[in-house]
Amino acid sequence: MSAVVQVPLASDRARAAADTIVARCDELADVTETPGRITRVYLSPEHARANETVGAWMRDAGLRTWQDAAGNLHGCAAGATPDAPVLLLGSHLDTVVDAGRYDGVVGVLMAVEVVARLVQDHGALPFALEVIAFSDEEGTRFGKALLGSSAVAGVWDESWWDLQDTHGTTLRSAFESFGLDPGRIAEAAVAPASLVGYLEAHIEQGPYLEQADQALGVVTSIASARRFTVQAVGEARHAGGTPYDRRHDALLAAAEAALAVERICRAEQHIGTVGTMTVEPGAVNVVPGLATFAVDLRGQFDEGRDRVWDAVADAFREIGERRGVDVTPTEVHRAPAVFCAPRLMHAVRAGIVATGEPAPLELFSRAGHDAMSLGLVTDVAMLFLRNPDGISHHPDEFVSAADVALGLDALATAVERLADEHLLADGADA
Ligand code: GLV
Numbered sequence: 001m002s003a004v005v006q007v008p009l010a011s012d013r014a015r016a017a018a019d020t021i022v023a024r025c026d027e028l029a030d031v032t033e034t035p036g037r038i039t040r041v042y043l044s045p046e047h048a049r050a051n052e053t054v055g056a057w058m059r060d061a062g063l064r065t066w067q068d069a070a071g072n073l074h075g076c077a078a079g080a081t082p083d084a085p086v087l088l089l090g091s092h093l094d095t096v097v098d099a100g101r102y103d104g105v106v107g108v109l110m111a112v113e114v115v116a117r118l119v120q121d122h123g124a125l126p127f128a129l130e131v132i133a134f135s136d137e138e139g140t141r142f143g144k145a146l147l148g149s150s151a152v153a154g155v156w157d158e159s160w161w162d163l164q165d166t167h168g169t170t171l172r173s174a175f176e177s178f179g180l181d182p183g184r185i186a187e188a189a190v191a192p193a194s195l196v197g198y199l200e201a202h203i204e205q206g207p208y209l210e211q212a213d214q215a216l217g218v219v220t221s222i223a224s225a226r227r228f229t230v231q232a233v234g235e236a237r238h239a240g241g242t243p244y245d246r247r248h249d250a251l252l253a254a255a256e257a258a259l260a261v262e263r264i265c266r267a268e269q270h271i272g273t274v275g276t277m278t279v280e281p282g283a284v285n286v287v288p289g290l291a292t293f294a295v296d297l298r299g300q301f302d303e304g305r306d307r308v309w310d311a312v313a314d315a316f317r318e319i320g321e322r323r324g325v326d327v328t329p330t331e332v333h334r335a336p337a338v339f340c341a342p343r344l345m346h347a348v349r350a351g352i353v354a355t356g357e358p359a360p361l362e363l364f365s366r367a368g369h370d371a372m373s374l375g376l377v378t379d380v381a382m383l384f385l386r387n388p389d390g391i392s393h394h395p396d397e398f399v400s401a402a403d404v405a406l407g408l409d410a411l412a413t414a415v416e417r418l419a420d421e422h423l424l425a426d427g428a429d430a
């Protein structure tokens with residue numbers, strides 16, 4: 001007798017809603033600075049258009065909307081009482097350069113759908129439900145990631161105002177051009193005491209759910225990260241006339257440094273990437289005098305990440321000394337590892353189990369998420385959706401409507417579970 005394998009099955013209404021969400025991801029893919037490829041960065045005209053488009057969808061879903069002092073879009077359904085606490089849900093609308101269409105966006109649209117469904121089913125919950133479409137998770141424009149959610153978490157650093165994009169525009173002046181007042185940034189911060197927590201749905205951006213043949217997973221923690229801009233300053237000289245022993249080739253120092261990042265990270269089971277490199281003066285017949293590159297480093301724990309960075313920095317020094325090139329890293333982003341709250345993880349797991357998956361996979365997120373900032377001020381948890389081939393930050397990024405539908409059912413059940421617990425806790429206090 002063959003065993004009957006139960007396949008998780010989404011509700012009819014989740015399947016209909018998932019089709020709409022996928023179609024809306026396609027629609028937002030057209031909100032881009034470069035037709036034909038998706039690039040939507042912080043404080044750009046496309047950021048404003050995405051907020052307008054998603055804001056209209058939020059209002060259609062019955063949410064009250066506003067844009068905060070950091071350009072994040074909010075949509076809220078009130079709780080049962082005026083002073084009810086708030087459960088935050090969300091993800092981001094900005095993208096990397098030449099991005100996929102689901103990273104961040106699908107989590108925002110799922111949150112809107114889940115809030116609309118819960119209000120339809122239950123009226124007001126014991127807590128308000130607030131969706132936040134974060135404005136800058138990737139850090140594509142200014143190098144520093146999580147700007148939008150850092151403002152919401154109230155951990156804005158005044159030094160960030162001087163960050164510059166590749167055109168030399170400062171963050172401060174980009175704020176002003178977008179119509180935001182830098183002097184009011186503190187108004188974007190939430191009051192931690194008013195929060196129940198933060199839930200985020202996101203595509204996995206890795207292969208592990210697909211390998212396990214599961215649509216949904218529970219995130220246990222999010223990688224700790226550091227990012228650096230590194231300048232290698234050598235000497236530009238004639239490519240024909242300069243013998244090797246007189247060269248201080250900035251590009252070769254940078255190339256060796258990039259290989260050192262890979263070698264050290266591989267040996268230490270960390271992940272390090274050199275994702276950009278520019279060379280000056282940039283001529284075929286000139287030895288490069290300046291190379292500028294970016295290092296992105298991630299690990300499961302802050303201590304390991306810092307130990308690995310110290311080894312990388314030592315290697316950079318040795319390479320620079322040997323080649324007579326001054327290799328100087330400047331840190332542009334640092335985010336501690338965030339551990340998801342067991343209380344919220346249980347709710348997410350219960351939501352997945354209710355879809356028919358008896359043993360949901362638990363995974364550590366190597367990718368960064370807005371939940372990292374929110375984790376500084378409240379409990380957080382994440383629901384991951386299967387990402388075929390694990391490809392993300394690439395136009396081929398994909399999530400199926402069937403998996404989005406299961407995710408909607410799971411997320412809605414998770415929030416219902418939290419509402420039940422909240423009522424029970426209130427009853428016990430009374
Ligand atoms: C964001 O997607 C990141 O992990 O860099």
Ligand code: MN
Pocket residue numbers: 096103138393
């Ligand atoms: Mn991303």
Ligand code: MN
Pocket residue numbers: 092103104137202368369
């Ligand atoms: Mn993302």
